[in-house]
Amino acid sequence: MEKGNYVLNSVEDFDVGQTLECGQCFHFKKIDENEYGVVAFGKLLHIKQENNFIIFYDTTEEEYENIWKNYFDLDRNYSEIKKYLLKKDNKLKLAMDTMWGVRILNQExxxxxxxxxxxxxxxxxxxxxxxxxxxxxxxxxxxxxxxxxxxxxxxxxxxxxxxxxxxxxxxxxxxxxxxxxxxxxxxxxxxxxxxxxxxxxxxxxxxxxxxxxxxxxxxxxxxxxxLEKREAFPIDVWIKRIMEFMYFEGEVSKDEIAAFAKKRFGKYGGYAQQYLFYYGREMKMGK
Structure with missing residues (x-):
C-alpha cells in the first residue's frame, strides 16, 4: 500500500506534545512546535498537530489502524474517564483543564x-x-x-x-x-x-x-x-510532593499515598497520576 499523509480531524482530549512530553515515554525527538519524530514497535512516525488536525506523515491507513491508533490510545473515550474522576474528586479539575490533552500511550x-x-x-x-x-x-x-x-x-x-x-x-x-x-x-x-x-x-x-x-x-x-494496567499509580518524588500539597497537611509515607489513591481514583488511578504528575511539574508545585 502506498504511503501518504494520514490526517485525523476533530480529535478530542488529545495533544501530541502533552502526551509525549509528560514523562511516560523517552523514544522521540521534537522537530518543531507540535511536531515530533516518534519510534515505537520498530517503526518511525513523523507526526504533527495543527489546531484540530493530527497529521501522520508517510503513513498508510493500515499502519495507522494497526499501530498508531492503539499506541496513542485513540479508541478510548477520555471524556468519560475525566467525568468519572471528577465525580470522585473535583480537585483534579484544574490539573485536567491544564493538561487536557494527555493520553496514556500503549507502549512495548x-x-x-x-x-x-x-x-x-x-x-x-x-x-x-x-x-x-x-x-x-x-x-x-x-x-x-x-x-x-x-x-x-x-x-x-x-x-x-x-x-x-x-x-x-x-x-x-x-x-x-x-x-x-x-x-x-x-x-x-x-x-x-x-x-x-x-x-x-x-x-x-x-x-x-x-x-x-x-x-x-x-x-x-x-x-x-x-502492560495496560490503568489502575497503577506510580509514586515518585514529584507525585509525593503534589499529593501532599493537594491532599495532606504535611509529609506522609508513600504507602499512605498509594492507599489513598487506590481508594480515591480506583480503576483510573493511572490517568489521575498522569494529570497530576505533568500538571505539578509544569506548575512547579511542591517545591
Missing part, C-alpha cells in the same frame, strides 16, 4: 521495562539520551526526519549480546547490571509479558520485582505504560 513492554530501569535518579533529557544511544548502537536504522536520524530500540535477543562494559559506555552507570538482569529474565521467559498482562496488580508487581533494581515505583510505571 520490553522497551518500557529497560527505559524505566534507566530512569532511576535521571532527568527526562538524560533518559532520552541513553535510550537514543542504545538504539543508535544496537537497534535498526529506521530513517530520517529532516537531518535527524532515528533507530529502533534493540530486541531482548539483541541486547543479550551486549556486555556490561558496553552498556556502561552508554552512560547507564549503576543501572547496567539491572538492565542485564532484566534482559536475561525476559529472554528466558522468567518474566513473561503475556503472563504479566493476565495477572492481577499484586502478582504482576511481585513478578516485576524479581528483577534487580525494580521496586514499587518502577514496577508501577511498567504496569501502567507497558
Amino acid at each position: 513492554f520490553f522497551e518500557i521495562l529497560i527505559s524505566f530501569i534507566i530512569s532511576q535518579n535521571k532527568q527526562i533529557p538524560h533518559i532520552k539520551q541513553i535510550v537514543a544511544t542504545i538504539s543508535r548502537k544496537y537497534g535498526n536504522y529506521l530513517g530520517k526526519i529532516g537531518e535527524e536520524e532515528f533507530f529502533g530500540f534493540p530486541s531482548c535477543e539483541r541486547m543479550s549480546d551486549i556486555s556490561l562494559e558496553d552498556l556502561k559506555e552508554c552512560k547507564t552507570g549503576f543501572r547496567a547490571p539491572y538492565i542485564m538482569d532484566a534482559v536475561s529474565k525476559v529472554c528466558d521467559k522468567t518474566i513473561d509479558e503475556a503472563i504479566l498482562k493476565a495477572a492481577n496488580m499484586n502478582v504482576c508487581l511481585e513478578n516485576l520485582q524479581q528483577i534487580k533494581g525494580v521496586g514499587e515505583k518502577i514496577g508501577n510505571c511498567v504496569m501502567l505504560f507497558g
Whole structure:
C-alpha cells in the first residue's frame, strides 16, 4: 500500500506534545512546535498537530489502524474517564483543564521495562539520551526526519549480546547490571509479558520485582505504560510532593499515598497520576 499523509480531524482530549512530553515515554525527538519524530514497535512516525488536525506523515491507513491508533490510545473515550474522576474528586479539575490533552500511550513492554530501569535518579533529557544511544548502537536504522536520524530500540535477543562494559559506555552507570538482569529474565521467559498482562496488580508487581533494581515505583510505571494496567499509580518524588500539597497537611509515607489513591481514583488511578504528575511539574508545585 502506498504511503501518504494520514490526517485525523476533530480529535478530542488529545495533544501530541502533552502526551509525549509528560514523562511516560523517552523514544522521540521534537522537530518543531507540535511536531515530533516518534519510534515505537520498530517503526518511525513523523507526526504533527495543527489546531484540530493530527497529521501522520508517510503513513498508510493500515499502519495507522494497526499501530498508531492503539499506541496513542485513540479508541478510548477520555471524556468519560475525566467525568468519572471528577465525580470522585473535583480537585483534579484544574490539573485536567491544564493538561487536557494527555493520553496514556500503549507502549512495548520490553522497551518500557529497560527505559524505566534507566530512569532511576535521571532527568527526562538524560533518559532520552541513553535510550537514543542504545538504539543508535544496537537497534535498526529506521530513517530520517529532516537531518535527524532515528533507530529502533534493540530486541531482548539483541541486547543479550551486549556486555556490561558496553552498556556502561552508554552512560547507564549503576543501572547496567539491572538492565542485564532484566534482559536475561525476559529472554528466558522468567518474566513473561503475556503472563504479566493476565495477572492481577499484586502478582504482576511481585513478578516485576524479581528483577534487580525494580521496586514499587518502577514496577508501577511498567504496569501502567507497558502492560495496560490503568489502575497503577506510580509514586515518585514529584507525585509525593503534589499529593501532599493537594491532599495532606504535611509529609506522609508513600504507602499512605498509594492507599489513598487506590481508594480515591480506583480503576483510573493511572490517568489521575498522569494529570497530576505533568500538571505539578509544569506548575512547579511542591517545591
